[in-house]
Amino acid sequence: MVIGLLEIELHLPEARSLKDKRQPLRSILARVRQSHNVSIAEVAHQDDCHRAGIVVVGANTERVPMERTLDRILREVEETPGVVCAGEQRQWL
Numbered sequence: 001m002v003i004g005l006l007e008i009e010l011h012l013p014e015a016r017s018l019k020d021k022r023q024p025l026r027s028i029l030a031r032v033r034q035s036h037n038v039s040i041a042e043v044a045h046q047d048d049c050h051r052a053g054i055v056v057v058g059a060n061t062e063r064v065p066m067e068r069t070l071d072r073i074l075r076e077v078e079e080t081p082g083v084v085c086a087g088e089q090r091q092w093l
Contacts, residue, residue: 003093004066006056008077009086015049024082025052032056032073040073051086063092 015021025042032040037058044053056073060066070090078085 001059001061002063002066003057003059004063004070005091005093006070006073007089007091008054008056008074009044009088010052010054010077011084011086012050012052012082013084014082018047018049021049021052024080025054028054028077028080028083031076035076036069036073038069038073 010025012021012024015024029040029042032038038056039058040054040056042052043055045051054077056070058066058069060069074085074088077083
């Protein structure tokens with residue numbers, strides 16, 4: 001069994017308050033949960049309206065399918081309007 005962990009650092013340049021940050025972030029979290037069989041959560045920068053750190057965790061029997069899933073998720077997040085991916089890191093367990 002392979003467990004993949006994807007950390008994504010996001011920049012939200014248009015957000016002026018935590019309320020402005022909430023809408024695109026909730027959209028990302030809901031969309032990823034619905035379309036992929038993974039867990040996702042905001043884990044960093046909760047009190048900063050211009051930054052967010054999210055983590056995606058999934059499991060599979062093989063590494064290649066898990067890599068493809070994480071790649072698709074990263075592309076979906078990058079294509080979200082008003083959100084800029086500032087960095088990503090992967091870990092395999």
